Amino acid sequence: MSAAISPMLVRLASERATGALLRDAGTLYLVDGRVVHAESPASPGVDVLLTATGRLPADGWQEALDRAGARRQVGRFLVDSGRLSDGELEICHLGALFDAAFFVLAPASGPTRFRYGAVHWLGPVRPVTADAVERETRRRRKLLEDLWPSPEVDRAPVVRRQAVRSPPVTPRQRAVLELADGVRTPAAISRLLGRPAFHTLIDVRRLAAAGHIATPRAPDPTGPSPAPARVPDVCADPDIALLRRLRDALEAHL
Structure with missing residues (x-):
């Protein structure tokens, strides 16, 4: 069995922890031990993936932030307002999650720390297991x-x-x-x-x-x-x- 890419992530998953795992290359957000979001300066976020391609106008994204960001329900607002379907949001969100996680879990990403209770403003979309994140990260490293x-x-x-x-x-x-x-x-x-x-x-x-x-x-x-x-x-x-x-x-x- 391969060694864990991030032993802390594995431990937090087993503890069903909620919060933010922070490293120099970005952050993984967990709820009940499952990864719900990831972001990294090296990876375009959901906003860029949606607006740069023209799928969502920039003012539509900004409206979602203004009206639902404080409630941490930006994703839900985009769907309920008819700007995105559930499937579109889930696919875009999962793509951004695995993309950012690849960089967050890079070997040279520095020390790891965890901020218990931290929640991302996008809100819940489609959680994935820590095992799935590690498996996909390992697969991507080998491919490159x-x-x-x-x-x-x-x-x-x-x-x-x-x-x-x-x-x-x-x-x-x-x-x-x-x-x-x-x-x-x-x-x-x-x-x-x-x-x-x-x-x-x-x-x-x-x-x-x-x-x-x-x-x-x-x-x-x-x-x-x-x-x-x-x-x-x-x-x-x-x-x-x-x-x-x-x-x-x-x-x-x-």
Whole structure:
């Protein structure tokens, strides 16, 4: 059995604790030991995912905050007001939760502390178990490592290379390349595109492996360059793969 990514999270889940697990890279919110929300500076929140894509106007989000934020019922307000369906909110919320949790639980995220009783302003949507969060985080780490084992490219500004004889790019990869200006990090690109940060990391690592994006630190000339492993076709579009897993998670709780 694999060691827990966060022993404190496992302990809090067993205690059915309610509050906020805080680390340098973000926060996980728990209610009765289950994860109900996650947020990280490295990951676009529910607001960005909804407004940057045009699904929800910015003034509609602000209205929800103004009218329901103090009651910690923003999610419920969006549904009751007809701005989102229950399914739309749940899928967006789960996507943002797993995305942020990936960064919160990163190995270099610093010390962990817990603030008992803290509650997030979004309100309850779809809780998930701590086991599910750890399992998905572990799966994502392996996927990125298999694609291109150079994690430095995840955090540093990325720059486009004039690749010669490199494979063609997909439309979603082209959108990332157009924003790779040597100043923007993958997190900044994610916010501009209104996409989960992990999806952008997949595109960035694939582009780096194909020679379209420069990695922040050049490989040791005396050693072999990292060789990306073959990834099953089911992961070719992270949006489709994520939606399938979110669908399965929703059905498992019905």
